[in-house]
Amino acid sequence: MNERRKPYPFDRIEPKWQTLWDERRAFHALNPGEENFDPAKPKYYVLDMFPYPSGAGLHVGHPEGYTATDIIARYKRLRGFNVLHPMGWDAFGLPAEQYAIKTGQHPVITTRENVAKFKTQLKRIGFSYDWEREVNTTDPNYYKWTQWIFLQIYNSWVNPETKKAEPISTYRGNDPDNVRLAYVAEVPVNWCQELGTVLANEEVIDGKSEVGGFPVVRRPMRQWMLRITAFADRLLDELKGLDWPDSIKALQRNWIGRSKGAEIDFPIDRGMGFQPMSHRQDADATIRVFTTRPDTLYGATYMVLAPENPLVDQITTEEHRGSISQYRTTIAAKSDLERTDLAKEKTGAFTGAFAINPANHERIPIWIADYVLMGYGTGAIMGVPAHDERDLEFARKFDLQIIPVVQAPGKTPEESIGYLEVGIAINSPLLNGLSHVEATTKIIDWLEQNGHGRRDIRYKLRDWLFSRQRYWGEPFPVIWRNGKHEALAESELPLEPPALEDFKPTGTGEPPLAKAKDWIRYSEDAVRETNTMPQWAGSCWYYLRFCDPQNDRRFVGEEPERYWMGDSIADRPGGVDLYIGGVEHAVLHLLYARFWHKVLFDFGYLSKPEPFQRLVNQGMILGEDGRKMSKRWGNVIDPLDVIEIYGADAFRCYEMFMGPLEQMKPWSMKGVEGVSRFLARVWRLIMEENQAGEWILSGEVEEVVPDKSPLKILHATIKKVTGDIETLSFNTAISQMMILVNALTNAPKKSVPAFRTLLLLLNPFAPHLTSELWQTLAEKFPGGADDIMAQRWPEYDETLLVEDEIEIVLQVNGKLRDKITVALDATNAETEAAALANKKVQNAVGGQAIRKVVVVPKKLVNVVTG
RNA sequence: GCCGAUGUGGCGAAAUGGCAGACGCAACGGACUUAAAAUCCGUUUCCGGUAACCCGGAGUAUGGGUUCGAAUCCCAUCAUCGGCACCA
Numbered sequence: 039m040n041e042r043r044k045p046y047p048f049d050r051i052e053p054k055w056q057t058l059w060d061e062r063r064a065f066h067a068l069n070p071g072e073e074n075f076d077p078a079k080p081k082y083y084v085l086d087m088f089p090y091p092s093g094a095g096l097h098v099g100h101p102e103g104y105t106a107t108d109i110i111a112r113y114k115r116l117r118g119f120n121v122l123h124p125m126g127w128d129a130f131g132l133p134a135e136q137y138a139i140k141t142g143q144h145p146v147i148t149t150r151e152n153v154a155k156f157k158t159q160l161k162r163i164g165f166s167y168d169w170e171r172e173v174n175t176t177d178p179n180y181y182k183w184t185q186w187i188f189l190q191i192y193n194s195w196v197n198p199e200t201k202k203a204e205p206i207s208t209y210r211g212n213d214p215d216n217v218r219l220a221y222v223a224e225v226p227v228n229w230c231q232e233l234g235t236v237l238a239n240e241e242v243i244d245g246k247s248e249v250g251g252f253p254v255v256r257r258p259m260r261q262w263m264l265r266i267t268a269f270a271d272r273l274l275d276e277l278k279g280l281d282w283p284d285s286i287k288a289l290q291r292n293w294i295g296r297s298k299g300a301e302i303d304f305p306i307d308r309g310m311g312f313q314p315m316s317h318r319q320d321a322d323a324t325i326r327v328f329t330t331r332p333d334t335l336y337g338a339t340y341m342v343l344a345p346e347n348p349l350v351d352q353i354t355t356e357e358h359r360g361s362i363s364q365y366r367t368t369i370a371a372k373s374d375l376e377r378t379d380l381a382k383e384k385t386g387a388f389t390g391a392f393a394i395n396p397a398n399h400e401r402i403p404i405w406i407a408d409y410v411l412m413g414y415g416t417g418a419i420m421g422v423p424a425h426d427e428r429d430l431e432f433a434r435k436f437d438l439q440i441i442p443v444v445q446a447p448g449k450t451p452e453e454s455i456g457y458l459e460v461g462i463a464i465n466s467p468l469l470n471g472l473s474h475v476e477a478t479t480k481i482i483d484w485l486e487q488n489g490h491g492r493r494d495i496r497y498k499l500r501d502w503l504f505s506r507q508r509y510w511g512e513p514f515p516v517i518w519r520n521g522k523h524e525a526l527a528e529s530e531l532p533l534e535p536p537a538l539e540d541f542k543p544t545g546t547g548e549p550p551l552a553k554a555k556d557w558i559r560y561s562e563d564a565v566r567e568t569n570t571m572p573q574w575a576g577s578c579w580y581y582l583r584f585c586d587p588q589n590d591r592r593f594v595g596e597e598p599e600r601y602w603m604g605d606s607i608a609d610r611p612g613g614v615d616l617y618i619g620g621v622e623h624a625v626l627h628l629l630y631a632r633f634w635h636k637v638l639f640d641f642g643y644l645s646k647p648e649p650f651q652r653l654v655n656q657g658m659i660l661g662e663d664g665r666k667m668s669k670r671w672g673n674v675i676d677p678l679d680v681i682e683i684y685g686a687d688a689f690r691c692y693e694m695f696m697g698p699l700e701q702m703k704p705w706s707m708k709g710v711e712g713v714s715r716f717l718a719r720v721w722r723l724i725m726e727e728n729q730a731g732e733w734i735l736s737g738e739v740e741e742v743v744p745d746k747s748p749l750k751i752l753h754a755t756i757k758k759v760t761g762d763i764e765t766l767s768f769n770t771a772i773s774q775m776m777i778l779v780n781a782l783t784n785a786p787k788k789s790v791p792a793f794r795t796l797l798l799l800l801n802p803f804a805p806h807l808t809s810e811l812w813q814t815l816a817e818k819f820p821g822g823a824d825d826i827m828a829q830r831w832p833e834y835d836e837t838l839l840v841e842d843e844i845e846i847v848l849q850v851n852g853k854l855r856d857k858i859t860v861a862l863d864a865t866n867a868e869t870e871a872a873a874l875a876n877k878k879v880q881n882a883v884g885g886q887a888i889r890k891v892v893v894v895p896k897k898l899v900n901v902v903t904g
Numbered sequence: 905g906c907c908g909a910u911g912u913g914g915c916g917a918a919a920u921g922g923c924a925g926a927c928g929c930a931a932c933g934g935a936c937u938u939a940a941a942a943u944c945c946g947u948u949u950c951c952g953g954u955a956a957c958c959c960g961g962a963g964u965a966u967g968g969g970u971u972c973g974a975a976u977c978c979c980a981u982c983a984u985c986g987g988c989a990c991c992a
Contacts, residue, residue, distance in 0.1 A: 295991065426992070847922070
């Protein structure tokens with residue numbers, strides 16, 4: 039019947055302070071121009087990846103990154119920064135829509151409920167978000183600007199000379215729709231019958247949908263695309279100036295996949311042998327390939343087209359039509375999964391046609407095979423079996439000629455077959471004896487001079503498939519008239535989706551919005567676009583909206599943008615100072631957001647070319663059983679359950695004490711208990727229980743300077759905690775504070791100044807406890823103001839950290855033998871003499887001759903013998 | 905296959921060229937208590953020795969190397985996790 043006794047009254051303190059903070063608008067960040075705004079303060083923008091508010095609520099994994107950013111935010115405020123620390127909701131998306139399909143509950147309702155639940159949880163953890171800046175991607179006042187940004191993208195193109203986005207009006211060609219950054223294309227898409235929608239490549243995993251795991255097939259459909267490939271170079275090159283983990287940069291580089299090489303044209307042989315360009319009857323009859331190894335051109339003994347390549351129909355000879363068509367049918371029937379199965383044998387079919395190798399005028403056969411992909415390069419390759427693993431396998435299987443053209447070091451030409459690295463050119467009249475670099479330059483120059491090819495760069499990155507056949511997303515601000523698309527005027531935004539009762543997919547690939555007949559009909563001769571935008575759209579720019587969330591004239595005001603997203607450190611390209619989130623967004627969200635940012639930057643709306651200067655990925659928190667937290671294993675932990683027993687401060691501290699932020703680590707309730715004991719020790723350091731069982735300020739607390747030893751630990755702790763917060767090493771910061779608290783507990787004096795410093799250091803981690811204790815101390819000892827948040831972060835005194843005596847480690851041959859203490863000012867010679875006089879050292883040396891003595895001042899002596 | 909990360913006590917971890925295992929958990933012992941909880945104090949890498957203060961040896965995935973000295977730097981191997989994957 040009696041509740042379990044709390045180690046300290048967090049259940050009273052925490053709600054008290056949370057209410058006070060709300061009432062005082064304690065975390066509201068002021069924009070330039072607002073009353074009380076202090077322009078002398080530097081800004082700090084610390085951002086979390088905002089969540090999708092699911093029905094399940096938060097589990098303990100979510101607040102890991104949020105706690106880290108909250109500590110930084112509170113720390114920076116104490117250091118005198120004007121801190122922007124906002125939170126919002128990425129609330130468009132499939133789960134709410136599927137819930138609507140099942141229950142008929144409108145996603146607006148579900149979203150509102152889920153957001154309320156998430157917000158309650160976040161508030162109960164005591165995060166210092168500026169809730170007056172809350173944004174929600176499904177709010178018309180927000181997506182009005184998502185649609186507006188889409189229109190900017192739609193109305194722009196990349197000028198190849200400046201490589202920058204410009205208004206489409208500067209384009210001088212005759213078909214602007216061909217160069218717009220948003221365009222419509224008939225593309226093979228990932229169609230998921232079960233979800234009734236297409237998916238982006240990134241949302242398909244092993245031939246199945248990322249959401250739900252349903253089968254996905256290829257199917258051509260008319261889709262909106264965003265021309266992200268026009269920014270491939272900048273997205274790659276501008277990673278350099280960002281403080282991101284190298285692994286994330288590597289993932290993005292890999293995803294963009296830039297390859298330097300050459301385009302080469304192979305004339306199709308019409309039985310007349312090789313003809314110089316000018317004499318050719320049919321100048322179009324060439325096969326263009328892309329290769330990263332033009333230096334191996336003399337080794338190209340055959341060509342392969344992708345089975346889907348339209349050229350196949352033109353070149354296939356009468357005799358081979360049957361077998362070619364049969365092969366293409368088998369390939370078309372295969373799923374993506376089967377096609378990309380690496381283990382399988384090479385397959386292919388001969389077209390009967392031949393091409394001419396422009397280098398040596400050899401007549402080489404043209405095949406089709408599914409190991410050549412239509413979607414990369416030109417959908418055709420030159421086969422160089424001697425120096426390409428796949429080509430070699432293919433040539434051996436179909437008995438095609440193999441000519442080595444690069445010599446492996448120390449090997450004969452014959453042995454160099456299968457050598458994939460670079461080397462000296464052989465069997466290549468124009469290139470013999472040249473190194474890879476020389477040969478590559480020479481052959482490309484030759485190709486360019488003779489009109490057979492040119493330098494070229496290709497990317498793995500594809501344009502972004504931007505439309506979805508869904509209800510719960512931003513409608514496109516676009517109408518169709520006479521088969522052509524037109525942008526809506528800005529004045530017509532926001533374009534809200536129609537009210538629908540039936541959210542089910544139509545099943546035909548036509549979006550659910552097509553069911554709203556009245557809504558679609560825009561005018562006598564125009565209809566609305568019925569696709570919606572993908573969930574990534576809203577998250578591409580939310581960090582900008584946080585700077586100025588209520589602005590109804592612009593997506594973000596100029597001045598707030600310049601203040602929060604710019605800064606005085608000129609050579610930093612990014613705006614947000616610290617961005618923490620899951621590694622699962624390493625390529626998609628982070629690449630898309632960078633892309634939008636660059637478009638808006640080119641148009642002069644933004645101060646910096648990159649959105650996020652410093653990025654950190656928090657590691658996943660596993661269940662107590664070491665498995666990923668999921669309903670399936672029944673190992674999900676709700677933060678509110680933990681807070682109920684141990685309090686929010688203990689929850690926060692434990693999340694940070696578990697281990698390094700970036701690392702994956704398992705949850706442990708016992709661990710929370712340990713951290714909770716630490717906080718209770720802090721409490722009892724300052725408070726005691728009176729006869730009536732009430733907590734009152736301890737009578738021993740006095741306004742005195744601490745003794746030397748605790749004072750030294752105190753200053754060592756200021757130094758360590760400050761440094762650790764800057765590097766996000768929160769686990770070791772907490773360890774150090776535990777050491778301090780142990781020392782203060784054992785110290786004879788209960789020193790108010792020491793306690794104040796401790797409370798300040800601990801405040802970002804355990805804000806409720808430290809606020810309460812600070813206030814209690816202030817009531818009796820009026821030295822400090824009664825609000826801990828109005829204080830300055832403590833500084834340490836280096837002179838207090840110096841030792842007067844130093845412990846020196848004695849080693850013999852690198853092995854520890856003893857420790858001695860020497861005076862601070864002992865010379866190397868004195869230290870060495872003391873070491874050699876040491877009995878244990880002498881024992882270990884035995885009778886052996888001393889060859890060398892290494893003295894590291896203030897650290898150790900190593901005696902090397904024999 | 906390619907790219908990246910990780911590998912240290914019973915467990916989470918610390919130490920990034922100089923005392924391996926800070927801090928915490930768990931376990932064990934002690935104090936307080938009629939008792940328990942809570943709290944406080946102590947022990948706790950492994951092996952061997954000693955009545956004992958202690959003494960000796962080994963030890964950071966494995967094998968080599970650099971160095972007076974390596975968990976830390978280099979080379980190779982193995983394992984686990986993540987990403988990409990017939991990208992020409």
